[in-house]
Amino acid sequence: MSGFRLHGSRVLAVDLAGDAVKAKNGAMIAYEGEMSFKKLTGGGEGLRGMVTRRITGEAMAVMEVRGTGTCYFADRATEINLVRLTGEKLWVEASNLLATDAALRTATAFTGLRGAAQGNGLFTTTVEGTGQAAILSEGPAVVLRVTPATPLVVDPGAYVAHTGRLNQQFQSGASWRTLMGEGSGESVQLRFEGDGLVYVQPSERWGHPRRSQGEIGGQV
Amino acid sequence: MPFTRINPTMVEARITSGQRVFSQRGAMLAYRGRVSFTPSITGGQGGLGSMIGRRLAGEAAPLMTSEGEGTVLFGHGGHHVHTVDLTGDTLYVEADRLLAFDGSLRQGTMFMGSQGGVMGVLRGQATGQGLFTTTLAGHGSVAFLAHGGVVELPVVPGRTVHVDPQAYAAHRGDLRSRLSTAIGWRELVGRGSGEAFQLELSGQGTVYVQASEEKL
Numbered sequence: 001m002s003g004f005r006l007h008g009s010r011v012l013a014v015d016l017a018g019d020a021v022k023a024k025n026g027a028m029i030a031y032e033g034e035m036s037f038k039k040l041t042g043g044g045e046g047l048r049g050m051v052t053r054r055i056t057g058e059a060m061a062v063m064e065v066r067g068t069g070t071c072y073f074a075d076r077a078t079e080i081n082l083v084r085l086t087g088e089k090l091w092v093e094a095s096n097l098l099a100t101d102a103a104l105r106t107a108t109a110f111t112g113l114r115g116a117a118q119g120n121g122l123f124t125t126t127v128e129g130t131g132q133a134a135i136l137s138e139g140p141a142v143v144l145r146v147t148p149a150t151p152l153v154v155d156p157g158a159y160v161a162h163t164g165r166l167n168q169q170f171q172s173g174a175s176w177r178t179l180m181g182e183g184s185g186e187s188v189q190l191r192f193e194g195d196g197l198v199y200v201q202p203s204e205r206w207g208h209p210r211r212s213q214g215e216i217g218g219q220v
Numbered sequence: 221m222p223f224t225r226i227n228p229t230m231v232e233a234r235i236t237s238g239q240r241v242f243s244q245r246g247a248m249l250a251y252r253g254r255v256s257f258t259p260s261i262t263g264g265q266g267g268l269g270s271m272i273g274r275r276l277a278g279e280a281a282p283l284m285t286s287e288g289e290g291t292v293l294f295g296h297g298g299h300h301v302h303t304v305d306l307t308g309d310t311l312y313v314e315a316d317r318l319l320a321f322d323g324s325l326r327q328g329t330m331f332m333g334s335q336g337g338v339m340g341v342l343r344g345q346a347t348g349q350g351l352f353t354t355t356l357a358g359h360g361s362v363a364f365l366a367h368g369g370v371v372e373l374p375v376v377p378g379r380t381v382h383v384d385p386q387a388y389a390a391h392r393g394d395l396r397s398r399l400s401t402a403i404g405w406r407e408l409v410g411r412g413s414g415e416a417f418q419l420e421l422s423g424q425g426t427v428y429v430q431a432s433e434e435k436l
Contacts, residue, residue, distance in 0.1 A: 007371045010431035028415050028430045029387035030373060032380070037415040063415070074387065074431035077300075077368020 002101055004082055004132040011136050012073045012080050012099060016065070022106075023073055023099040025061035033069015040064050064102070073099055078136045081143075081199060083163065090127040092161035093133050101131030135161050137201035144198045151193045157204030164196015222357030222361045223295060223303045223320065230295040231363045233320060234290075237289050240323030244296060245282040247319055253290015260285050265327040273329050274315075281315040286325070294320045299436065300369040302360055302428060304392065310357040313364050313390035317436055322384075330355050364390055368431035380422040384415065386433040393425020 003015040012030070025039060040054050040062045065071055074080075075098055083090055085104065100106065109126045127133050137143075137160045146152045146166060153171065162168075169191040192198055223231040233241050235255060243261060260283040261271075285293050295301065296319055304311055315344065321327075329352050356362055366389045375381050375395055382400065391397070400420040421427050 006370055008431070010368045011429075019366070026415065026433070028384055029431065030371075030381060030383040032382070035382070037377045072371065072373075072429065074368065074433075076434060077430075077432035124222070167368065 020066040020102040035067035138203035160199040166196040243320035255288040366430035
């Protein structure tokens with residue numbers, strides 16, 4: 001298993017000893033030692049994964065980095081958060097996933113209305129297995145715990161990822177005020193119930209490349 | 221006279237009489253004391269000859285000098301600032317990344333082609349850095365800009381470091397840089413990993429890599 005380390009908060013260093021790591025295409029900024037880079041078509045999930053990703057719009061340009069030494073990754077100076085998975089599942093947007101251990105399995109999952117509200121599409125990426133993953137957030141993310149007694153409501157634009165057994169529900173606080181154009185800007189919310197962790201970023205995806213595709217949740 | 225980092229994006233320079241600090245024109249944010257700012261027509265040190273050299277090399281970033289007595293705050297565009305204290309060695313940095321530097325440092329322009337010949341020239345083209353770079357040598361401090369801050373990677377003989385050309389910010393010491401390519405059939409059919417060109421640095425020194433692939 002490769003070792004993930006953070007160099008500051010915006011650079012990820014991965015120590016490799018002959019093993020491999022999957023990372024966002026083109027995210028390498030430097031390396032020491034011997035490395036080879038190979039693009040994985042369809043996120044490394046085979047032909048079926050490739051087709052699924054095309055259809056669901058969770059297209060993920062992923063490369064496989066293999067070698068010995070240390071490889072450094074960064075993406076547009078955004079903050080990096082490390083998540084250690086021990087058998088559980090991580091739900092994250094493909095655009096927020098920087099790198100995963102090669103031992104982790106990635107797949108696509110249907111999220112329902114949440115994605116549409118967020119302008120992210122109806123599907124999301126799941127990461128499963130044992131190992132480490134690095135996720136990106138605009139600004140340092142906070143990790144909020146959800147317990148059965150304390151559900152959590154998140155702005156869809158500030159949601160980054162979640163782990164654990166959580167039920168997500170799309171909740172609308174729109175009222176006649178919103179219709180009059182006097183909304184508080186918080187009419188669309190995401191409610192998490194159950195047991196798990198939610199990663200929230202201090203930004204609401206403004207200027208995010210994928211934002212422009214759907215502005216439904218942004219304006220109401 | 222070292223620069224003091226106030227926060228990740230601002231540095232404070234202390235100026236005493238008889239000393240000069242060169243900085244990017246317009247990079248002053250605030251100052252205390254009696255400090256005068258004059259645009260440096262020649263774009264830095266040396267006489268007319270150096271100025272023409274820089275103009276020709278495209279390394280003539282508009283500079284100004286700060287003189288007098290007091291403290292000056294410098295910053296630019298909210299970019300992260302990194303400070304380096306030189307003790308007799310040389311820093312290689314692009315002119316547009318330079319935020320401020322001590323007047324005591326010797327400023328020069330270096331032809332990339334002199335390092336690595338044709339590949340050196342190619343390297344400048346491929347990385348969009350041009351054929352020339354600015355060098356600063358001597359004793360003093362330098363503050364340069366990087367998007368998202370930098371990591372310092374030491375380079376020692378026998379341990380080469382490869383850097384994405386877009387993420388390369390600066391380097392110091394006795395380093396040889398070479399453009400290495402890893403172009404395979406995948407790149408030719410448009411299925412590249414995005415890492416076809418790499419800067420290979422070997423020798424003895426330090427390379428500064430920024431946490432982003434955006435040019436300033």
